[in-house]
Amino acid sequence: MxxxxxxxxxxxxxxxxxxxxxxxxxxxxxxxxxxxxxxxxxxxxxxxxxxxxxxxxxxxxxxxxxxxxRATRADHLLPRTGSGPGSALAPLLVERRGTRSEAAARGLAVRLRVRAGETLYRTECLGHARGAPIALHVSWEPAALTLNTSGAPGAAPALSVSDRLAGVGVFVDRIEEEVSVRALRGPEADRLGLPSGSAALVVRRTHFDGRRPVETSDLIASADHCRLGYRFEAPRRAP
Known part of the structure; x- marks a missing residue:
């Protein structure tokens, strides 16, 4: 060799x-x-x-x-097994930046299995620690589903995705998640106050009602500050 x-x-x-x-x-x-x-x-x-x-x-x-x-600063654990309100950015201090409607771009249309151009509600939140933003959470839902829930523009959702959608007869029975690492893009870097190109953890989560996606989101966290935590239940064996 x-x-x-x-x-x-x-x-x-x-x-x-x-x-x-x-x-x-x-x-x-x-x-x-x-x-x-x-x-x-x-x-x-x-x-x-x-x-x-x-x-x-x-x-x-x-x-x-x-x-x-260089200091290793990935000292904020973001648990990914919770389903309660605000769990996407817990335990960070959450700043809700509002909800607005937008036309579904092709990539989002594929994720939500809707037509390109269909109206979505986009919600953005920032997670802060020690006075600085270190994680960005952006979620999208078809407006036809969200219109009469607390996820509509102008409302302040206090429930989890599952509980909120259950109020309009949409029952989440499956959640899928993908994790990747990539460089921060310009708008993301601006929101987080970090240099463009910095390493980021990206978690793509989608909620399903049967085979239908009803909500999808991106958690974009500074890899220098955050790490992800998962908990899995193991089957018990009889003595």
Whole structure:
């Protein structure tokens, strides 16, 4: 097996103490010049090693100062097994940004199995922690279903999706969810006050009544601040 490139070997040497805690967050890492002298490599090799740690989220570059161990800040757990009111952003402080109607774009029409252009109600909320927004929740429902519920524009929903729709004879019996990681897009980054391109956790959840989708939503959370929690019940075995 071919030996690793030198920049990867140097990154390995630095990575161990970072992950092990010997180099805590905020510790200044050796400079490119120091690494090149210590390991008899060019400054370009040293630069590649440090940039690799940045790309892995273990280090950060501070212009004019150097490279530092990056703090791991994903300290907000978003539980995904709850179904009560506000569960999508719990336990964050929720700022409701309102509901409005919009025509279903093609992608949303496919998710909700409606015609493109059909009227949807779009609701947007921000989740805050320590005074800053770190998660965005956007949901869509066919207006024909939501019109007479507390999810209509101007209303302040106090019930879960399942309970609210049950009031108009729509009974949620299944929830499907997909999780992915991608870069924050411009409008999302603006709402969260983060640089465009930052890593984001994206949770796509859809509520069904039988085979019919009745609500779909996107939870877009800063990967630097949030993590997702799931709970599964295991079947009990007889003694």
């Amino acid at each position: 071919a030996a690793k490139p030198r920049y990867q070997q140097i990154a390995d040497i630095l990575r161990g103490p970072i992950l092990g805690g010997a180099l805590p967050p905020g510790t200044r890492l050796p400079s490119r010049v120091q690494l090149s002298r210590r390991y008899a490599v060019s400054e370009q090799v040293s630069r590649h090693a440090l940039r690799l740690l940045v790309a892995e989220g273990l280090a950060e570059s501070r212009p004019g100062s150097g490279y530092y161990v």
